Amino acid sequence: MNKLDSAGHTIHFETQLNPLTEILESGKYSKIFVFADGNTSQFCLPVFQEMLDDFTGFDLIETDPGEENKNIDFCIGIWKTLLDFGADRKCLMINLGGGVVTDLGGFVASTYKRGIDFINIPTTLLSQVDASVGGKTGIDIDNVKNMVGTFTLPKSVFIETKFLKTLPEREMLSGFAEMIKHGLIADKSYYEELKKGNHKEIEAQAIYTSVNIKNDVVTEDPHEKGLRKILNFGHTIGHAVETYSLINDKSPLTHGEAIAIGMVCEGFLSVSNNTLTGDELEDISNYILETYPSYQIKKESFSQLLEFMQSDKKNENGEIMFSLLNSIGSCAFNCRVAEGDILASLNYYNTLAKSPS
Amino acid sequence: MNKLDSAGHTIHFETQLNPLTEILESGKYSKIFVFADGNTSQFCLPVFQEMLDDFTGFDLIETDPGEENKNIDFCIGIWKTLLDFGADRKCLMINLGGGVVTDLGGFVASTYKRGIDFINIPTTLLSQVDASVGGKTGIDIDNVKNMVGTFTLPKSVFIETKFLKTLPEREMLSGFAEMIKHGLIADKSYYEELKKGNHKEIEAQAIYTSVNIKNDVVTEDPHEKGLRKILNFGHTIGHAVETYSLINDKSPLTHGEAIAIGMVCEGFLSVSNNTLTGDELEDISNYILETYPSYQIKKESFSQLLEFMQSDKKNENGEIMFSLLNSIGSCAFNCRVAEGDILASLNYYNTLAKSPS
Incomplete structure (x- = not known):
């Protein structure tokens, strides 16, 4: 190793x-x-x-x-x-x-x-x-x-x-979100292992597994023409929320906190657009909500978030493109999503984050 | 073609x-x-x-x-x-x-x-x-x-x-200097042909020959680790003179005019450091001096010119590296030159440029 x-x-x-x-x-x-x-x-x-x-x-x-x-x-x-x-x-x-x-x-x-x-x-x-x-x-x-x-x-x-x-715990959690993502997009058993473990004590072996997953993907598609886009699961909405928070919040979200929110929202979109089941979404949402502090995405930020998503590098011909889960452990890319669904996904996260987990 | x-x-x-x-x-x-x-x-x-x-x-x-x-x-x-x-x-x-x-x-x-x-x-x-x-x-x-x-x-x-x-004639002459360089570093017969021709009427065939010479060199060494450096013949001193002129002259030299000066100076260095003969240097100097307007490199600029040469990308370990002619049609790279010789080469150009050609 x-x-x-x-x-x-x-x-x-x-x-x-x-x-x-x-x-x-x-x-x-x-x-x-x-x-x-x-x-x-x-x-x-x-x-x-x-x-x-x-x-x-x-x-x-x-x-x-x-x-x-x-x-x-x-x-x-x-x-x-x-x-x-x-x-x-x-x-x-x-x-x-x-x-x-x-x-x-x-x-x-x-x-x-x-x-x-x-x-x-x-x-x-x-x-x-x-x-x-x-x-x-x-x-x-x-x-x-x-x-x-x-x-x-x-x-x-x-x-x-x-x-x-x-490293402070909050920084560890920030990186941990990417590890969860690696499990979600490519390796269900790794995701299940992470759930059993403790994010405060990350083992070198887990880091190796994450790097290995990412390496397999980028070796196949170094310039992000296709497959590599699956690494952006959670990032289309996550990046937009991160950017908004960086500009507007006194204590902005970390990258991983924003990506965690993005994964819940894009998990929701995966149900409406793909074959991810409601049970799987619930599993992901519960795990993320209990691992990460909750946050409220302000209603008045929604239009600006959409604007940020418009300038995402994955987009083509002005359409916002998503990478969405087929199931836990498998991800598709170049998925088109209606604007209304994006807004619904933000509301979905807000609803979950409001109620005590 | x-x-x-x-x-x-x-x-x-x-x-x-x-x-x-x-x-x-x-x-x-x-x-x-x-x-x-x-x-x-x-x-x-x-x-x-x-x-x-x-x-x-x-x-x-x-x-x-x-x-x-x-x-x-x-x-x-x-x-x-x-x-x-x-x-x-x-x-x-x-x-x-x-x-x-x-x-x-x-x-x-x-x-x-x-x-x-x-x-x-x-x-x-x-x-x-x-x-x-x-x-x-x-x-x-x-x-x-x-x-x-x-x-x-x-x-x-x-x-x-x-x-x-x-394109104005001065701009044509600017490009023509690179064509002369291609002949000097790689193809004597092409250099002789250019001398016979008229720089005001460049034929597509000559452009093709130049591009072909450069293409052969860069294909062999795309990232300028070695051979490609021969394309910098005339450019170590030429770039320095060009930069100085751009900052200080009311009507600055074109790139080609500066490179033409650089080729005369580096031709001089090729005689002291390599096997270029005095006759070959004379041939090159005469041709360049009769084709390009003469210029005086100010004595008070010499130290600044050396400084500019110090920041040349070809340098290694703080030493100024030159590409110098072995003969007309053949060029070496990574040649070390004493500072005194560089100054002598500037004076050599000035002396030629003063006398009517």
Whole structure:
């Protein structure tokens, strides 16, 4: 279980960064940059350095934490910093952090001087089970998530559960939503296992299973022409709710909290549009409602949510496209849904979230 | 001679855009965008539309002409315009213009929603013989040329000499410098032919030969790990002079004029570092000096020129790397040159340019 060969690169599990030592000592790179945010430079960088025998042979580039900083201004700042530090095409960038760091760092690396090598060390559960695989890089523009980006694979990915030790429970739950999704779209027995377990004590084996599921999907369809869209289950509505919350709520939803809401809503749509049964929907809804804090999607936000969904990348010819469950463990993509059904699904979630679970 | 199959895409020559009609009528694309600058929308767009039976089924996105606009601000503007126009992943962008339009348009297309299809229709001699092949996209940041970009191939390229009819002589000469370079680095007989001809009347056959030479090189080394660097002959010094001129001269040098100067200087370096003979250097210098207007590289600019060369993408470990001629028709890459020799080469050009040719 210590590595997984993905298209063109290797995902290393629980190796104490040993293979990274070899890479750093190979002399292949002219300079090493570590890119981190204010949190990971404080909590994860020392762990990273310790695993590498107190490694200091790098320049640190730091960004502010938070999705709102995954923007073009920070991106320009990092490009210029690399230039100021004399970064040539043979340098290596190590992205140490959550999805914001690996998305933004990956985009910067994939475009600086038309592309330098980068390695991702995801330090949150969310980024370990999600952003670690598939080569998506990106930044947000005008609050449109990942409006600009590339498909570029890191040279390697290192997944170390050691980094999760410092993670607040809410952050663990955020990543856990993607693991539930992996079970729902591709592996019923994995979903059932997750239900039995405890999201506070995630085992490395479960992370491996999630990464494996995602890897199988993206290997078959790296550029999201078809199958890969199933990974967006819960995300069409989830992203819209997340964006709205980021702009309007004092304490915004995490990605996983928003995706959890999205999975309930899109589970509802799966019943109206596909073959998901009412019992299965109830099972999913109950599990999510008891695992995640409840939230009310404001009625007055509905029209704006629809607008956000309109700019979703999966859409074609102006129609909002969904990925919906056929059953627990199987997912379809390119599903059309009437606007009225979308609104009904938001109301469905609100009704459940209001009543005590 | 009407097409050339390059890695993954086709370069069409003098087809009156017939194959493009098929692409546009295939129904494969949800929307068509034409990206042009103020000049090409005025002079080339009508020619483009006429060739396509007065085609109007597109949205026009226009930028200001000139290298100084190949920057991140215009880039952000175009990303947002695409979003405002409801561009999804299945739209097509047709870049109609010179290198600024195809570089900038290519970068926007290769990153918008992680990449949409684009087609290049280069309308200047320079972009037909240079930017048309090799999949380089890019923008300048803080006057550093192509500091940010990607290697992304257009779906097709269309080369039509009809577009050159409206081009001023100075623009023709700018592209002609790249054709001379192709002869110098790879094909002595082509160089001799160019010398016999007249740069005011470029034949489609010569453009084809140039594109063919470049295509052979980039097919062997798409990501500029080695061989492709020979295409940078004349460009290490040429780019520096071009950048300096763009910032300081009232009427800045064109790209080709700067590259012509660069080829004389780097020809000089080829004599000191390689096997190029003094007679060959004289032949090159005479030909360039009689074809291009002379220019004086100011002594007080020398240190800044060296700084610009330091940020060249070909460099490794802080050393300025050159591509230098072994002989007329053969080029080496990764050549180290002492700073004193670089300065001597600038003085060599200045001395020649002063005396009447």
